[in-house]
Amino acid sequence: MKYRHIPVMVDEVVGFLNCQPGQICVDCTVGGAGHAKAIIREILPNGLLIGIDQDNDAIQAAARALAQYKGNVHLFHDNFFNLPDILKRLSLNAVDGIFADLGLSLYQLESSGRGFTFQGDEPLDMRMNTDCPNTAEEIVNSASPASLKQIFKTYGEERWAGAIVKKIVDHRKNNRIRTNRQLVDLIRSALPQRVIARRKIHPATKVFMALRIAVNKELEKLEQFLSAAVEALKPGGRLCILSFHSLEDRIVKHRLKEWENPCTCPPDFPRCVCGKQPLVRVLTRKVRRPSQDEVTRNPMARSTCLRAAEKL
Numbered sequence: 001m002k003y004r005h006i007p008v009m010v011d012e013v014v015g016f017l018n019c020q021p022g023q024i025c026v027d028c029t030v031g032g033a034g035h036a037k038a039i040i041r042e043i044l045p046n047g048l049l050i051g052i053d054q055d056n057d058a059i060q061a062a063a064r065a066l067a068q069y070k071g072n073v074h075l076f077h078d079n080f081f082n083l084p085d086i087l088k089r090l091s092l093n094a095v096d097g098i099f100a101d102l103g104l105s106l107y108q109l110e111s112s113g114r115g116f117t118f119q120g121d122e123p124l125d126m127r128m129n130t131d132c133p134n135t136a137e138e139i140v141n142s143a144s145p146a147s148l149k150q151i152f153k154t155y156g157e158e159r160w161a162g163a164i165v166k167k168i169v170d171h172r173k174n175n176r177i178r179t180n181r182q183l184v185d186l187i188r189s190a191l192p193q194r195v196i197a198r199r200k201i202h203p204a205t206k207v208f209m210a211l212r213i214a215v216n217k218e219l220e221k222l223e224q225f226l227s228a229a230v231e232a233l234k235p236g237g238r239l240c241i242l243s244f245h246s247l248e249d250r251i252v253k254h255r256l257k258e259w260e261n262p263c264t265c266p267p268d269f270p271r272c273v274c275g276k277q278p279l280v281r282v283l284t285r286k287v288r289r290p291s292q293d294e295v296t297r298n299p300m301a302r303s304t305c306l307r308a309a310e311k312l
């Protein structure tokens with residue numbers, strides 16, 4: 001298995017994590033270890049890198065990529081929302097840095113054969129963790145029309161959700177939808193030609209993203225992970241998150257804001273009586289984006305949003 005991924009904003013990530021020799025850092029989405037390698041170089045000789053990924057192919061790729069640092073690395077095939085459990089297994093109470101690079105790797109998109117892409121003809125799976133039960137095929141063929149529409153609208157912001165769901169429901173009465181190609185064809189047939197022509201993205205982009213988010217419960221897991229992450233940081237420890245679409249970035253942005261200013265007192269109270277103390281200092285007042293240079297070299301980087309905070 002060849003694992004391909006181009007890590008994004010590596011220097012910025014390492015800078016915001018402010019890694020130092022001897023520190024303990026967690027890469028919660030270790031993938032092919034592009035970021036992990038850059039982090040580990042900063043924390044050697046006696047630092048520890050904990051790598052987590054819910055995709056077993058990624059864990060195998062990371063083990064190969066990090067083989068030379070074996071004594072300084074622990075890898076876990078797990079969902080990042082289980083961070084507290086993982087730290088407990090290592091008898092650790094807190095860590096110095098936590099990083100997550102949300103979304104899909106190039107490997108998952110191009111060569112995992114799990115139907116994340118709208119190219120080719122692959123089973124409609126879309127699970128990042130193939131040990132988990134629900135595939136995209138099951139959702140597309142079994143979810144009620146109302147919940148399919150809700151998925152496409154909420155997670156994909158697809159304005160043509162109703163028309164697409166109608167095509168799917170008509171088709172599945174007689175034929176099961178099994179492949180990405182079948183789903184792409186149904187989406188194309190639901191959209192008016194003028195809409196397809198006007199869209200700057202592939203007509204299936206929004207529905208595919210929505211299904212992937214639903215299959216992997218990405219937003220729920222992100223919420224749970226963020227709560228666990230802020231708890232797991234030492235004072236002065238850093239959190240850095242890369243996200244790739246507005247739904248994820250909104251969650252990260254709001255959480256950081258809430259942690260920085262948790263006071264729930266009405267604005268006209270002369271002083272705080274709720275007693276809630278700030279948990280972090282936000283390091284990215286404005287979201288950071290990749291340089292034009294990086295986007296030219298790696299167009300997949302274009303939608304990256306970086307946010308970071310320091311635990312107080």
Ligand SMILES: C[S@@+](CC[C@H](N)C(=O)[O-])C[C@H]1O[C@@H](n2cnc3c(N)ncnc32)[C@H](O)[C@@H]1O
Pocket residue numbers: 005006007008028029030031032033034035036052053054055058078079080081101102103104105128221222
């Ligand atoms: C963009 S890739 C990370 C690439 C990595 N930074 C590198 O340099 O190679 C995202 C990875 O996060 C993993 N992932 C996504 N959501 C996850 C979750 N909730 N828990 C654990 N891993 C997750 C995916 O399986 C994928 O391998």
